[in-house]
Amino acid sequence: MSTPTQEPLRGLLTRDPVVVAAGAELFSRTLREQAVPVTDVQWHPPLEGADEALARVLADPRLAEANALALERITSAEAQLVRVAPASELLGLEPGEFLHSGPPLTWERASGPMRGALVGAMIFEGLAATPQEAQEKLAGPDITLAPCHSRGAVGPMAGVISPSMWVFELHDPVHGTTSCCSLNEGLGKVLRYGAFDEEVQTRLAWMRDVLGPVLAEAVQAHGPVDVKAYLPQMLQMGDEGHNRNRSATLMFLRDLLPHIVRQDRSADDIAEVCRFVGANDHFALNLVMPACKLAMAAAKDIPGSSVVVTMARNGTDFGIQLAGTGEEWFTAPANTPEGLFLGSYGPEDANPDIGDSAITETAGMGGFVMAAAPAIVRLVGGDVAFALTTTRTMYEITLGEHPTLQVPVLEFRGAPVAIDATAVARTGVLPQINTGMAGRVAGTGQVGAGLVTPPAQVFVDALAALAQRVPAGTGHDEEGTA
Amino acid sequence: MTDTVDVRSGVYHDSVTLMQVSQQVRTTPGVTDALIGMGTELNLGLMRDGGFDVPGAAGPNDLVVALRGSDEGALGAGLARLEEVFAELRARSRRTGTAEEVAPRTVGSAAARSGANLALISTPGRHAVADALDAVRSGLSVMLFSDNVSVEDEIRLKDAAAAADVLVMGPDCGTAVVGGAYLGFANVTRPGRFGVVAASGTGAQQVMCLLDLAGEGVSHVLGLGGRDLSDAVGGRSAKQALRALAADEATEHVIIVSKPASPAVVEELTALAGELGVGVSWATLGRGLPDLTAATEVALTAAGGTVPEWPWWAAVEPRPAGEPGQGEHLRGLYCGGTLADEAMIITEEQLGPIASNIPLEGSPQVSGHEPLTGHAVIDFGDDELTQGRAHPMIDPSLRLEKIREQGTDATCGVLLLDLVLGHGSHPDPARELADAVSAARSAAREDGRQLPVVVALVGTESDPQGLKACAATLSQAGAQVHTSHAQAVRTALQLLARP
Numbered sequence: 001m002s003t004p005t006q007e008p009l010r011g012l013l014t015r016d017p018v019v020v021a022a023g024a025e026l027f028s029r030t031l032r033e034q035a036v037p038v039t040d041v042q043w044h045p046p047l048e049g050a051d052e053a054l055a056r057v058l059a060d061p062r063l064a065e066a067n068a069l070a071l072e073r074i075t076s077a078e079a080q081l082v083r084v085a086p087a088s089e090l091l092g093l094e095p096g097e098f099l100h101s102g103p104p105l106t107w108e109r110a111s112g113p114m115r116g117a118l119v120g121a122m123i124f125e126g127l128a129a130t131p132q133e134a135q136e137k138l139a140g141p142d143i144t145l146a147p148c149h150s151r152g153a154v155g156p157m158a159g160v161i162s163p164s165m166w167v168f169e170l171h172d173p174v175h176g177t178t179s180c181c182s183l184n185e186g187l188g189k190v191l192r193y194g195a196f197d198e199e200v201q202t203r204l205a206w207m208r209d210v211l212g213p214v215l216a217e218a219v220q221a222h223g224p225v226d227v228k229a230y231l232p233q234m235l236q237m238g239d240e241g242h243n244r245n246r247s248a249t250l251m252f253l254r255d256l257l258p259h260i261v262r263q264d265r266s267a268d269d270i271a272e273v274c275r276f277v278g279a280n281d282h283f284a285l286n287l288v289m290p291a292c293k294l295a296m297a298a299a300k301d302i303p304g305s306s307v308v309v310t311m312a313r314n315g316t317d318f319g320i321q322l323a324g325t326g327e328e329w330f331t332a333p334a335n336t337p338e339g340l341f342l343g344s345y346g347p348e349d350a351n352p353d354i355g356d357s358a359i360t361e362t363a364g365m366g367g368f369v370m371a372a373a374p375a376i377v378r379l380v381g382g383d384v385a386f387a388l389t390t391t392r393t394m395y396e397i398t399l400g401e402h403p404t405l406q407v408p409v410l411e412f413r414g415a416p417v418a419i420d421a422t423a424v425a426r427t428g429v430l431p432q433i434n435t436g437m438a439g440r441v442a443g444t445g446q447v448g449a450g451l452v453t454p455p456a457q458v459f460v461d462a463l464a465a466l467a468q469r470v471p472a473g474t475g476h477d478e479e480g481t482a
Numbered sequence: 483m484t485d486t487v488d489v490r491s492g493v494y495h496d497s498v499t500l501m502q503v504s505q506q507v508r509t510t511p512g513v514t515d516a517l518i519g520m521g522t523e524l525n526l527g528l529m530r531d532g533g534f535d536v537p538g539a540a541g542p543n544d545l546v547v548a549l550r551g552s553d554e555g556a557l558g559a560g561l562a563r564l565e566e567v568f569a570e571l572r573a574r575s576r577r578t579g580t581a582e583e584v585a586p587r588t589v590g591s592a593a594a595r596s597g598a599n600l601a602l603i604s605t606p607g608r609h610a611v612a613d614a615l616d617a618v619r620s621g622l623s624v625m626l627f628s629d630n631v632s633v634e635d636e637i638r639l640k641d642a643a644a645a646a647d648v649l650v651m652g653p654d655c656g657t658a659v660v661g662g663a664y665l666g667f668a669n670v671t672r673p674g675r676f677g678v679v680a681a682s683g684t685g686a687q688q689v690m691c692l693l694d695l696a697g698e699g700v701s702h703v704l705g706l707g708g709r710d711l712s713d714a715v716g717g718r719s720a721k722q723a724l725r726a727l728a729a730d731e732a733t734e735h736v737i738i739v740s741k742p743a744s745p746a747v748v749e750e751l752t753a754l755a756g757e758l759g760v761g762v763s764w765a766t767l768g769r770g771l772p773d774l775t776a777a778t779e780v781a782l783t784a785a786g787g788t789v790p791e792w793p794w795w796a797a798v799e800p801r802p803a804g805e806p807g808q809g810e811h812l813r814g815l816y817c818g819g820t821l822a823d824e825a826m827i828i829t830e831e832q833l834g835p836i837a838s839n840i841p842l843e844g845s846p847q848v849s850g851h852e853p854l855t856g857h858a859v860i861d862f863g864d865d866e867l868t869q870g871r872a873h874p875m876i877d878p879s880l881r882l883e884k885i886r887e888q889g890t891d892a893t894c895g896v897l898l899l900d901l902v903l904g905h906g907s908h909p910d911p912a913r914e915l916a917d918a919v920s921a922a923r924s925a926a927r928e929d930g931r932q933l934p935v936v937v938a939l940v941g942t943e944s945d946p947q948g949l950k951a952c953a954a955t956l957s958q959a960g961a962q963v964h965t966s967h968a969q970a971v972r973t974a975l976q977l978l979a980r981p
Binding site: 007008009010011012013014015016017018019020021022023024026027028030031033034036037039040041042043044045046051054055058059064078226228229232233236389392393395396397401403404406408412414423426427429 | 491493494495496499541542543571572583584585586587588589591592593595596597598599600601602603604605606608609610611612613615616617619621622623627628635638647648649660661662663664665666701702722725726727729730732876905906
């Protein structure tokens, strides 16, 4: 426990020196020869082009307080599942209106899996009878596309939400925000990976007609489901909440089961709902994502804050948003994940990175807590040492440690949370994202899973925009060029 | 007996941890029972069985703290203990891990891990400000070795440091001794009662070595960076350093070493020293001011110490008298910028303007890369000559080449050199310098000339290189060696043949 010191310079002249050294190795070697404890910084020049913005942002007197506030809001956000209902109701989606993952996108620039998912959604909504017809209409003026994030929603992979799809609605009573997410379809040939054939349509219809209503009634009977409480337990059970959601899926089922089985429906429907949810290890991903979204939404619009509140990809671009730069997106071409492939698929089959699921990493889950999920590392092509190193490295670019999300293998150290864009730019360490891989060609579905990082340029651009918002008279003297 | 039941949502710990926490809280004096657990049916049942009044709303995702104590005071102590135990858990989780740690990528991260109180930053100047700010925000004092930091950044950094009650030494600070640690380039001097505040690296090294030779020592040497005592920076770090040394029990007398300083700042600092009640001597370099040796002598006398005869060693190889053809010009080839300044200040009184790559006001500027003409003093530590290479105290090759060159230059009448020992410097600098001196003198002899060489040797016997051994090596090579730089310069003037 630190005691306040009366000595000047915090007792510098009376204590034994303990030194941090950054730069010339000669000086730390000299100190070691004197038996002075030295910690060397593994120093790396800042990201190319970030220098000026960094100097301005780091000198912004609001920075420390703004970031502390962001961290406090992120870690104090709650997440309760309050409703399950069609997107038309909860998100106000009209026919012909579709939400998609990542930053804003046009049909012309959409990748294969995004196109496949939109085609599937057109057919599902009865707006087209054939893929051909769907594509023609999607290229026309009557269809509206908007990012899920623009409505406070999130969607995994293509993240396409159409009016008839049922969605979860989560609420944060602390900050009064709401977030929605679609229901998870499982793995393989599914809409979110860009597949849209008969099998996909049949499942979507069943989810609309049976799964959605059953879950809606169960949630209503149960009352608000504390999704936030699942997150720390997941980490203690070996899941990281992005590519591995087995424990939360089962916890969710455990909570709702009494309210599902009592419903006045056919035993077959009830059995199928239980089987579908319980057998789909990813089902809770669609609860973890909006829970993480609520945490990050709490930190939006804090002037001066360099915290990354959104990381999302649409299969073409990777985009981020900062707490201090409002709704503005900073985008660059998405990288293609590296990892393991299903069946005979290979790297040439993989589409560039896609999905809003990186919201989990943004909130300190997923790749950031890979050390908590050693079982995941083979799926994403790593080993256990890599998982530990990854999580430890993420502390270098985050503002704090989450008080409730804890990593058992790191002696229950709090998860690294609240990515600081200035730290990313200073260290060159990029956020590690665990992800699935969609087939490049529309209609393929999932081809693998792996690891990906954002393009560095988005952090450089975001910092430049943040620097322009630093009030004149603080930081460096040159004026912004906005 | 009194109870308290506290339900906390949004907190989760595993059951084993919570059992350990309960056990520790139970040891608080006056606490008779402590049940701390997640609100599972089992735990709630145990609490209710124990007579605690648990709210019905508590669920498995809530942390429930049930305490019983002899009175309210005991309960308060129990709750305080609980917070301590949780804090210890958090601290432990930060300390330990099962596999290899990753290296810290930022100063702030390294500071948080190590509990450091000091940062030594030598990253490239345009990035160094971010690293130094990071250190200051983490509560660390900083020795900022990096140069090319703007005055605006320096002021911003020093203001942030003052607000955080830490000291920024630098930018462009090469020498410091803090709490017995030698940082950057520094001589190993005995511990003692003199505090040194220095806006000059080699100047500080000269003063601390002379103190050591006088049987005295330094408490701390706090560098400031060369601009601190300018009007723009206004002695920001000097004031902090002076206050800290005034409060330091080990320090009796402060010597402020600097290159030419702003009179206003000097006045302010003198007034501040008066308020603080600490004795201050000035060793400020400038025309008409006492040289560093004289200033050190004044400080020694003021503090009741004894001024010794500063050691010197004659050249072992005798200088034959009356040899013809000696050059007329003094050539000073330096590693230390402050020492080069002092050499020019002393010699210009007799010789007139001295050409230099760091000339005094009104003297001609020359490049260190060009052949020397007339009287000249070159600082090999200046930016011009360190582009793309290390400081001459680490890599002396450029200066050694120039020394050899002087042997074949008939206009060179005396060669004046410095050699700075200590941490951070070349591990065996005397050997290479002696070789170059020998080569220059041989070349001169072959041309029928004599070339006297005088070396100012800044160092102590405790330095890794050893003062006496270095002096012996150099005098064997034919150099006259002085521990007082001012005396070395005056000797060189005497050895200079004048028509």
